[in-house]
Amino acid sequence: MSGGYFKYEQFKLQQIADDIEQIIVENDETEWDYKFKPETLYELETAVNLLRRAYIYVQRIDYLVSSDDSEAAFLRRLNEQLAKL
DSSP: OOOOTTTTTTHHHHHHHHHHHHHHHGGGOTTSSOOOOHHHHHHHHHHHHHHHHHHHHHHHHHHHHTTSSOHHHHHHHHHHHHHHO
């Protein structure tokens, strides 16, 4: 097996994070009807970070409960991936 406990729904978290990141990048482009203030952009960046962290947690738990990872591997891989953020 390679995961599947959550029916691979965790990948939606990555897509949402990517979409929000694109909104941030495009904030200064004139084609948008809006321009967000720095404090709003900060919160959007916070959301991206939280979504990426949530994805890592769900992915690692998925492998754990699907018996692809032992508890030791779960903890090690979780910490390694979170450290890379």
